[in-house]
Amino acid sequence: SPGTLQNGKSMLRQLASCLAVTLIAGTAALCQAPQTISLPPDSPRWELEGQAKVVDHQGRKSLLLNGGGATVKDLDLRDGVIDVDVSTDAVRGFFGIQFRLDGNNGEWVYLRQHKSGLPDAMQYTPVLNGGLNWQLYSGEGFSGGVDIATDTWFHLRLELTGAQAK
16 A cells, blocks of 8 residues: 655655656745756655665666665745656555645645546545555546556646646
């Protein structure tokens, strides 16, 4: 099952690898324009956890997060866009993006490659006090059918606006 929420402000969790992340972060102050941040895998802004490390994967410098995680330091993202290229050669597992993290609370959108094409291949769960709540947040509006490529790069885009995540 998916791991528990880790401390930090924005985190990639158990991704097989990623090339770079582009964050377009909206700010609380209305007079400030959104900020775009692009983080290469070897950026010092990544806090690598567990077995996470920088590697070359399919011709790209990448973060290998096999059972680990990568948190973006000094980022307070409430609304915005997270873009990431991912690749996994695992037959079974969970990988995704945790966001709006605050201590042991936050949200998580994750993919399950062993469910590729099925109605619950992609799932959302709020994380409350470190606990995942996918059992309560399942079905329409909380899960979706997507095709998940194996052993090839594909793009994930997460758009956060208020109570909506698309």
